Amino acid sequence: MIPDRADSARAGHLSRRAADEHDDASFPAVPEQNFQVRRITLIALLVAAIVLPFAYVAAMAFTDLRAREADATNMTLRTVRVAEEHALKVFDMNETLDSRIVDLTAGLDDNGVRAREATIHDKLRTMGGGYPQVAAVSIFGHDGALLASSRYYPSPQLSIGTRDDFVGIRDGNDLEHVSKVMTGHVAGEQVFNMGIARKAVDGSFAGVVSIALRPSYFDAFYRELLGGNDSTPMIMSLVRTDGAVLAHYPRGPHEPAAIAADSPFAAAVAEGRRAGVVRMRSNFTGDNLIVAFRHVGSYPVYVLCGYRTSAIWTAWYRHLSVLILSMFTPSIALWCVIWLSLRRLGAEEEAWERWQAEASMRRSIESAYRQSRKMEALGTLVGSVAHDFNNLLMILSANVQIVRRRGVGGLERELSAMERALKSGQSLTRQLLGVARKQPxxxxxxxxxxxxxxxxxxxxxxxxxxxxxxxxxxxxxxxxxxxxxxxxxxxxxxxxxxxxxxxxxxxxxxxxxxxxxxxxxxxxxxxxxxxxxxxxxxxxxxxxxxxxxxxxxxxxxxxxxxxxxxxxxxxxxxxxxxxxxxxxxxxxxxxxxxxxxxRATSEPQTAGPAEALAPESDAPQGLRVLLVEDNAEVAAGTEALLQMMGHQVTCVFNADMALRLLDDARAKRASTGEALPYDLVLSDIHMPGKLNGIDLAEAVLAFDTQLPVILVTGYAEELDRARHVNVRVLSKPFDIGLLEKLLETIQHNLAQTGADPQTHAADT
Structure with a gap:
């Protein structure tokens, strides 16, 4: 390979450099170790200039984040303690009110309460009317029927006999003394109920006294507690021990009715903890929260106060950006100075590495090019060898068939061995062509x-x-x-x-x-x-x-x-x-x-019963075949087989001669009206001359009087083009039986159409 000018220039540069180094050997040179020490010193300085500011910023950022999280935790603890005291006062007042109403109805059964409904209604309205959190005070009978209410007189006909809180109080379930949020039957608005059981004279269950509380009252209190700002980073909730939400601030458009059962808060409640701090993801807002919680007295209720960690991170990011800006602005200038020094120091090494990379790339490209040429040459060689080998197999196959059809006795063993060798040769050829991507x-x-x-x-x-x-x-x-x-x-x-x-x-x-x-x-x-x-x-x-x-x-x-x-x-x-x-x-x-x-568009063919052969007298006449094959021995064997099948064969050795014969026959037909002297064109594809078999097929199919064409090849690329011509293609060495079936089909088509070639051209 002749080097190009760039290679020559590089070689000259290297030789000049070697000469310069040789000439400078007599002069004192800078010790190599000093050069390396300066490099190491610059790198160490650069590392220190990078690591120290980063370490300082990381330490300050970590400390600031922990301080903000601690402040948020302390704020939630203080706030939840105030909310707990408020809830405890409200629930204690409601419990006292429930007890007074129980005393009011002591000794009265359902009928007795109904008989005094007007008096009891006035007293209930007086007791509950002065409290903004109370929506309604109601007395229910032993079956859940409404007996008296602070809202209505006379009381409407309704029952809570199947409601969870009524059933729970009747069955002694402490959790249901505080119900879930619901649309109250009596209050007609969103409420949750605090109820206690009424006892009959004999101590049996006589009904329920229920006070309906407004969640909006607690929401308003929480809003004021958090500063009256809807954009506050904190949230407040009043929940039952089972996670059911009684009140929540701030509210969203679509809020779940309960805290997730697999949340850290639910786990803390299951452990029996009365107060604490957990980190959890809110299923109300989707935010991560620092949540402080406290149990409200002896009631099955917790107060929660959460602080959004996203707000902590937002404030932390703002502080961090200011810290980074103030810290790294002067550091960047120092980094640039050190980097420029290192860049100049490593310029020669970088140039050498570029040269090595270029040389390596050249070697890789040349190797890939040689591999590509090798594979191309391999494909061409294999294709040519396989084509010639297929012709040899075709000659052998045709002559074996001729011997079998002539019925020569005593050669069955030898013919079988030859047929096995033919199959092995076909398999070998297919493997070679498959590797070269030329397998039909x-x-x-x-x-x-x-x-x-x-x-x-x-x-x-x-x-x-x-x-x-x-x-x-x-x-x-x-x-x-x-x-x-x-x-x-x-x-x-x-x-x-x-x-x-x-x-x-x-x-x-x-x-x-x-x-x-x-x-x-x-x-x-x-x-x-x-x-x-x-x-x-x-x-x-x-x-x-x-x-x-x-x-x-x-x-x-x-x-x-x-x-x-x-x-x-x-x-x-x-x-x-x-x-x-x-x-x-x-x-x-x-x-x-x-x-x-x-997926195939057609279904697999299954072998059906053999069709009965037509009487000998009705058998179609043999075809007039124009055989186009450049290999004389292949042509001779194929011609002999076709003649043994009863067909007339005209053999030519290239597509140019075949097209001239067809053109002459067409001209004669135009002048005399005689039919074409051929019923079929059977042609090899790869032949010497200007035209190949595919060109011949395209020309024949363009005739006004069309002829069926069968092509034979051993090249896959020729198969692709031949399929676009829409003719039947056989790959060498083809099965003689398959060719015989095709010829029989054409014969029958000719017989059915009165031997007019125009009507059977497309049947194959």
Whole structure:
């Protein structure tokens, strides 16, 4: 490789530098250790200039945050103590009021209370009317029926016999002496009730005396306690021991009725704590809170005061920003000075590193280019060799068929050996073309639900005796259109890799399932696919190996034990089938290879009963075939086979000559009205001359009088173009039986349409 000018300039610079260093050797030089000491000193100074301000700011920020949290905690403790005293006074007053009403109705049964309802109503209104927190005072009978109320006279017909607080007081449940918040039956507004039981003369349950308290009264008190500002960072709540909220400030549009049962406050109540501080997330506001709580006397009620930690953090951020600004403004100037000194000191080292990086990059690019050229040359070489090898196989296959059709006796063993060799040669050619991405696929519609179980023996042979095999072919798995031989080869390649990864045995699982990919899934495929998952319990792959798993010729196996062609064949097969291959693996977690194969639009063909042959006298006449093949021996063998099938064959050796014959026949037909002398064009694709088989097919299909065309090839790229021409394509070496069936179809079509080629052109 000739160096470019930049390389020459660098080489000259380095040589001049070496000469300068040699010339300067006689002069005293700065000791290397002093240079290093200055570098270390500058770095140490820079580290100190960075670390010390950061350490100071971090210490100050930590101290300030803890101080703010302590202040918030003290504020909540002071506030909750005031709220507890207020709640205790209210509840004590209500309990005294309940006791006075019980004394008022002492000795009276339900009928007695109803008989004195007017007097009792006046007294109840007098007792409860002077308290803003009281919404209503009511007396209920032993069955929950309303007997008297401070709100109404006469009392309406209503009952609280099924309400939780009535049932709880009747059954001796202390919690229900303070009810949950509800719309009061008597008060007609949002209230919670404090009630006590009335006793009959004999000591039995005679009913309930209930005082309905307004939660809004407590809300207003909490608002004043917190300074009358709705934007306060604090919240206040009055809750029962079971977490049910009785009053809360500030209120939101959508608030839960209870504190979460798994909150730290609920845990503290369950432990029996009467006071304390917890940190929790509020299910009212969604904020994190510092919550102080206190139990209200002997009542099943707690008062809570919470401080939003977001407010603490907001104030802390403001203080921190001021601290950072004042601390780091002068520090940045010092950092810049030290950094510039280090930059100048390391300029030469940086230039050397850039040169090394450039040289390394050049080596990498050249290596990648050589690898690309090598793979391109490999593909071209393999394609050319395989094409010629396919022609040899085609000659052998045609002559074996000729011998069989002539019924030569005593050669069955030799012919069978030749046919086995043909199959092995075909398999070898397909492997070579698969690696070079030039393999023509022989696709057919396949039901994996039925095919996968039948491949058990094939996989067992690849996995060995130490590995157990599990096959789950799924239920109602969609059919796929694939090359069965390529699919078998892909499974074998993956199974062999799995066996090598499970030297001490393991499990290999094959699963098939339907998947649908949409645009929004972010997957490179869209549509209906069948996923074939092949999973092993082996050692797995390291990330760097996994990244190159599908790379051709890459292998981690010892020399001579692997070719690096297995997984690339799997990837090429899936892409050629219109799908994708993916692989997941991790050290110690095994490997999973997933094949995504597109869903087939047609159902798999099942073998049906053989159709009865038509009488010999009604058999269609042989076809007039124009055979275009450049290889004389392939042409001779194919021509002999076609003649043995009863067809007339005209053989030419390139597409240019074939097109001239067809043009002459068309001109003669236009002048004399005679039909074309050919019923079918059977042509190879890869031939010498200006035109190839695909060009010939395009020209023939453009005729006003069309002819059916069958193309033969061994190149995958030619197959892709041929499919767009919409003709039948056979891959070399093709099955003679398949060709015979195609010709029989054309014969029958000719017989049914009166031997008019125009009517059967598209049937193949």
């Amino acid at each position: 696929l022989r696709t057919e519609t396949l039901s994996l639900e039925h095919w996968l179980p039948s491949s058990r023996e094939l996989l067992h042979a690849s996995l060995g005796a130490k590995v157990s095999l599990v096959i789950d072919s799924g239920v109602n798995t969609w059919p796929v259109r694939v090359d069965v031989a390529e699919l078998e080869l892909a499974l074998i390649n993956i199974a062999v890799n799995a066996r090598d990864a499970m030297a001490n045995g393991g499990r290999f699982t094959v699963r098939a399932s339907n998947v649908v990919f949409r645009h929004e899934d972010g997957f490179p495929l869209t549509g209906d696919f069948v996923q074939v998952s092949l999973e092993d319990t082996g050692a797995g792959m390291a990330p760097e190996v996994l990244a190159r798993a599908f790379e051709p010729l890459f292998t981690t196996k010892p020399k001579g034990a692997g070719t690096g062609l297995g997984l690339p064949q799997v990837f090429a097969f899936c892409e050629s089938s219109g799908g994708l291959a993916a692989i997941d693996s991790a050290i110690g977690a095994g490997t999973s290879v997933r094949l995504y194969l597109p």
